Amino acid sequence: MSDSPSAPGVVDLLGVLAYAELTAFLRLAEDAASLAPTLDDRAALGELAVAEYAHFRLLRDRLEALGADPARAMEPFVEPLDAWHAQTGPSDWLEALVKAYVGTGIALDFYREAARHLDPSIGSLVDEVLVDEGRSEFVVERVRAAIESDPVVAGRLALWARRLVGEALSQGQRVAAVRPELAKLLVEAVNDDQAEISRLFARLTEEHGKRMAALGL
C-alpha cells in the first residue's frame, strides 16, 4: 500500500509539503511584518500565513499517524526550500504579494499532480491542504489596483514572477536528484508515458498562466 510509512515516496511527499507550509508561514509573516504598507494589509497577509500553518499541522499529524517522525521527514527539504526563499526575498510589498500568489501556486500545483496518483486517503488530505478558500483574493485585488495606477509596474512584476518560477524549477531539480523516490511518484504515475508527461507540463503551465492573467501580468 502506498499509504504505509514504508512507502518512502509518500513520506517524502508529506515531508516536503509540510516543510514548504511551515516555512511559507514564517516567510509570509516576515513579509507582513516588514513590507505591508498598512495595518489592514499586514493583517491580510498574516491571514494567508496562518492558513499555511494550519496546513502544516494537518500534514505533520498525518506523518505521525503513519509512524514517521515529522522533523526527519522534513529535513531533506530544508536546504532547497530555504535556498528558494533566500533567492526570492521580495524587495517590496508588490513583490511579496506576487510571490505569495504565484510562488505558492506553482508549488501547490506540483504537489497536487504528485498526490493525484497516491492512495486516495492521502490524495484527499493533500486536496484539503491545497484548498485556497479565496484567501488570496486580496492579493489579486491589490496587484491589479497597483498596475492600474501605474502600468509600468506590470513589466517589473512579470519579470519577478518569471524569476520565481525559474528558481523554483532549479530547486525542484535539486530535490528530484536527492530524493529519487519522490521524483518517481510523478514518473510512475504517468507510466513513463511521454504523452502523459507532456500533458502534465501543459497543465502546470496552464495553471501558472491563469494566475498571471488573474494578476494582470
Next chain:
Amino acid sequence: MSDSPSAPGVVDLLGVLAYAELTAFLRLAEDAASLAPTLDDRAALGELAVAEYAHFRLLRDRLEALGADPARAMEPFVEPLDAWHAQTGPSDWLEALVKAYVGTGIALDFYREAARHLDPSIGSLVDEVLVDEGRSEFVVERVRAAIESDPVVAGRLALWARRLVGEALSQGQRVAAVRPELAKLLVEAVNDDQAEISRLFARLTEEHGKRMAALGL
C-alpha cells in the same frame, strides 16, 4: 453602555489588545524562523504565534461589530508596542522563549484586569482571547531543561525577564499618557480606591512571580 462604539475606553482596549496580538504573532514567527534550534521547536513556537493571530481575528471582528475601524483603533498603540519589541529583541532561543512566556503573560494580566470591569460581553470575549490552553507548556519544559543542564543560565534569564518587565512598564506609562480613556478604565474600575489599586498591583506581581517560578527563575 460601555459596549457601544462611543465608549472610547472600550475601543481603545480592544485596539491595543488587537495590535498586541497581531504584532506578537509576527514577532513570534520571526523568532521561530531565526532562533529555533530544531524543526520541532520552530513548529512549537509557530503554534504559539498562530494562536496570537486567532486572538487578533476575534478582536478585529469585535471592533467591526462595534462599528469601529480596526486599523484606526490599533493605530495609537503601534508606536509604543513596536518600541517594546524593538527594545526586547531576543538574542537567542532561550531569551525568545522567556519573552514569549513572561512578556505576553504580563500583557495578558494587564488586559484581564482592565476587562474585568467592562460590559460582561466584552469581558468574556477578552477572557476567551486570553485563554492559554496549555500551548505555552513547552516553553516551561524547554527553559527548565536548559537551566538544569547549565544552572548559570538562570541568572542571565532572570535579568532578561526583569528587563522585559521594566520596558513593558515604561511603554505602559506612555500608553496611559496618550490614551487617558484607556487608563481610566482601570482607575474607574477601582473607584480611585487606593487599597484596591494596591491589591491590583499585588495581583499583577503575584501572577508574574508564578510565571517566573514555573520557569525556575
